[in-house]
Amino acid sequence: MSATDTTLLSPGADRYPAGLLDLEKPPPIYVRGSVPFGVSIAVVGTRKCTRYGLEIAGSIGRRIATAGWVTVSGLARGIDAAAHRGTVETGGRGVAVLGSGLDHIYPRENAPLAGQLVELGGALVSEYPGATPPDRWRFPARNRLIAALSLAVVVVESKLAGGAQITAVLAAEMGRPVFAVPGDIGREASEGTNQLIRDGAIPIFGAEDLIAELSLLTGTVAEGSLASADGGLPESGIDIEDLPAFWDCSIKEALARLGRLEIAGEVVRSGDFVRPVTRYSP
Amino acid sequence: MYAAVLSVALVGGDVRPVRVEAHVGGTTNSFKLSGLPDTALREAKDRVRAAIHSSGIEFPHRELTINLAPADLKKRGSDYDLPIAISILAADKQIRRVPRVVMVGELSLDGKVRQGGSSLGAAVMSARLGIPCLVSRENAAEVALVPGSEVHPIETLADAVAVLAEGMGRTALQPEPSVAEDQALPDMADVRGQALAKRALEIAAAGGHHILFHGPPGGGKTMLARRLPGILPLLDDAASIEVALIRANAGLGDVISPIPPFRAPHHTATRAALVGGGTGIPTPGEISLAHRGILFLDELAEFPRSHLDALRQPLEEGRVLISRQGASLEFPASFQLVGATNPCPCGYWGDPRKPCRCPESARQRYRQRISGPMLDRFDLAVHVKRVDGDEYRSVGGEATAAILERVLSAREAQMARGALNRDLSDRDLTALPMTQSAGALLVRSLESGAITARGAVRVRRVAQTLADFEHASVEDDQVAEALSLRGIW
Numbered sequence: 189m190s191a192t193d194t195t196l197l198s199p200g201a202d203r204y205p206a207g208l209l210d211l212e213k214p215p216p217i218y219v220r221g222s223v224p225f226g227v228s229i230a231v232v233g234t235r236k237c238t239r240y241g242l243e244i245a246g247s248i249g250r251r252i253a254t255a256g257w258v259t260v261s262g263l264a265r266g267i268d269a270a271a272h273r274g275t276v277e278t279g280g281r282g283v284a285v286l287g288s289g290l291d292h293i294y295p296r297e298n299a300p301l302a303g304q305l306v307e308l309g310g311a312l313v314s315e316y317p318g319a320t321p322p323d324r325w326r327f328p329a330r331n332r333l334i335a336a337l338s339l340a341v342v343v344v345e346s347k348l349a350g351g352a353q354i355t356a357v358l359a360a361e362m363g364r365p366v367f368a369v370p371g372d373i374g375r376e377a378s379e380g381t382n383q384l385i386r387d388g389a390i391p392i393f394g395a396e397d398l399i400a401e402l403s404l405l406t407g408t409v410a411e412g413s414l415a416s417a418d419g420g421l422p423e424s425g426i427d428i429e430d431l432p433a434f435w436d437c438s439i440k441e442a443l444a445r446l447g448r449l450e451i452a453g454e455v456v457r458s459g460d461f462v463r464p465v466t467r468y469s470p
Numbered sequence: 471m472y473a474a475v476l477s478v479a480l481v482g483g484d485v486r487p488v489r490v491e492a493h494v495g496g497t498t499n500s501f502k503l504s505g506l507p508d509t510a511l512r513e514a515k516d517r518v519r520a521a522i523h524s525s526g527i528e529f530p531h532r533e534l535t536i537n538l539a540p541a542d543l544k545k546r547g548s549d550y551d552l553p554i555a556i557s558i559l560a561a562d563k564q565i566r567r568v569p570r571v572v573m574v575g576e577l578s579l580d581g582k583v584r585q586g587g588s589s590l591g592a593a594v595m596s597a598r599l600g601i602p603c604l605v606s607r608e609n610a611a612e613v614a615l616v617p618g619s620e621v622h623p624i625e626t627l628a629d630a631v632a633v634l635a636e637g638m639g640r641t642a643l644q645p646e647p648s649v650a651e652d653q654a655l656p657d658m659a660d661v662r663g664q665a666l667a668k669r670a671l672e673i674a675a676a677g678g679h680h681i682l683f684h685g686p687p688g689g690g691k692t693m694l695a696r697r698l699p700g701i702l703p704l705l706d707d708a709a710s711i712e713v714a715l716i717r718a719n720a721g722l723g724d725v726i727s728p729i730p731p732f733r734a735p736h737h738t739a740t741r742a743a744l745v746g747g748g749t750g751i752p753t754p755g756e757i758s759l760a761h762r763g764i765l766f767l768d769e770l771a772e773f774p775r776s777h778l779d780a781l782r783q784p785l786e787e788g789r790v791l792i793s794r795q796g797a798s799l800e801f802p803a804s805f806q807l808v809g810a811t812n813p814c815p816c817g818y819w820g821d822p823r824k825p826c827r828c829p830e831s832a833r834q835r836y837r838q839r840i841s842g843p844m845l846d847r848f849d850l851a852v853h854v855k856r857v858d859g860d861e862y863r864s865v866g867g868e869a870t871a872a873i874l875e876r877v878l879s880a881r882e883a884q885m886a887r888g889a890l891n892r893d894l895s896d897r898d899l900t901a902l903p904m905t906q907s908a909g910a911l912l913v914r915s916l917e918s919g920a921i922t923a924r925g926a927v928r929v930r931r932v933a934q935t936l937a938d939f940e941h942a943s944v945e946d947d948q949v950a951e952a953l954s955l956r957g958i959w
Contacts, residue, residue, distance in 0.1 A: 427855065428666050428853075428954075429663065429664070429665050429666055429855065432665065439665045439666065439669045440669065440951060441947075443666075443669065443950075443951040443954045443955060444947040444948070444950040444951040444954070445950070446950075446954040447949070447950030447951050447952070447953035447954035448911075448950045450915075450920050450953055450954060451911065451914055451915040451918055451920050451950065451953060452918070453918050453919075453920065460666060460685075460852070460853035460854075460855050
């Protein structure tokens, strides 16, 4: 199947994603690539996010990928794209659900990212035929697919009346657990997530925390627990003491490797605790 | 009517000969003592007179003049009692001929000879001059271990007179081969977890590097430090005697031990106790007692800053100069410094589990108690975390013996160069081989701001030690490892 091949899947088709059957009226979907089986987690949020939100979304995307799970999002600017990017950076599988036809990837700037998702064994999914243009009214409808495709939804940053809020509410109605990243009071991009927490969403304090919660909820053991994105340090940080076990080498080799990372300016150190410097490159 | 006998004085970290001269003349009854004696020594007159009486020997009630030469060297203690008594008896012709002998000993009023702290000095002098020495039986066996010495133990003044009269005909004390050298030093295997700190300690042992442990209270910083002597090479004969002489000079006994000393002064110690000095004749301080061994300063930040700054010259030069009005005295003080400190007043800064309760300003102030130049002395600085339950239950690590073997191997290369790596200057280091890529990595870490120029020297030094483990040139892995062990806290 080439990168541009699109299949139409009806409910009842072999490869039709089981999650969508939870919808009242499961729609036929256009798929490019193949929707991976396995634990799928939606990571969504506002387009108008903060840098902090981008970093969190990226780390969650990376961590889900290293756990061997699937990231689901909407390919929108901001949080969505950061989560997808985290996934592909780590070589993980992801699903992007679009509000436009698959020949009309929106926003354009994320087209390469969409291509990478497909290449890495993920998929692009849409309810609309090939050339359907992106219209604002289609996006909320797209959100119900995101919710249905996922076992759980994580909202990283969201405004009070954002699309991510809708996704969260739809997910909750379908019985999917909703997680939200708490943020500053009074910051617009966090008003939605903070409200979700008040309404019963589970607050999470980082990628590792999310994985731990999900492992409990799903009874699935995350793969490569603590695994890192780039063979460097785990996203959530680690005691230097634990590096030999983590890298499966001697303390001597671990220290040398850590030293190289430090020279490259990739390490934040406090006491004997080290974590990678988080960077976001748009 | 003059006679002189040989005795010794402990000066700094060394021992010097002292001639005890006696003149007996005139008819008036007097007893004068010159040669800068201290109080204990001035009182020798009364002890000597009583001891001679008690030994059944006639005390010459005439004009007695005793001089301790060199006259400008201050002398102290009670160990000149015996040589004073013997010199009087010789000057009075009660002993016909005094052979060349070094003698020390305090006399009790009943004529017994006790040890007064200089027996070791006498034995060392005996070996140096190739002549016998007379010391109290009390610690004769210990000091007889000085190689080349000829130690004659004596119990009483009368005994000493007899030995001398026989022309030292008796056989000297045979040194007992020292029993059970490995006094139970704590073993590294007792330390659970702490892989990082243990690795750093091994490197510190191999290169003699000063090392700083920082971390929360109860982490085992002291436990680690106490295990350092065990992974250091034993002292050779000359070094153990040097160390023992300093101890003797501080009044801490005459035991000769090949185990590197470990001194852990409390942070309330006075400056004199730390660097040496005191009233009267300067005595060695903790830094000299730690000579060729370890000076462990726990709660480093609690030491008064002036005390710590006083350590800088000794750290640089391996000796300390104690200046007094009119004279200055030098003590050896080449020690390996092990510092331990909490990272902040509450101790939990940097602990991944327990939050630090100190305001940033308090933390800053705490750190500033240790000056930058002082911190620069530490080639290695590692965080020692609190051991959690799992690690506590885990089995201990590698035993001291295995680590010592690697340390000894790494020291070989340094012995060939003639200096410990901690003493290598920037220039010395430049002359040592390093692969091109290692050099490049060092430059890159400077450029990236990961380390400062000063830091680079320290990294280079530690990398040299790492290379010495392998008996090879410094490679990039070693630069990288050294970098991750450098002092930040």
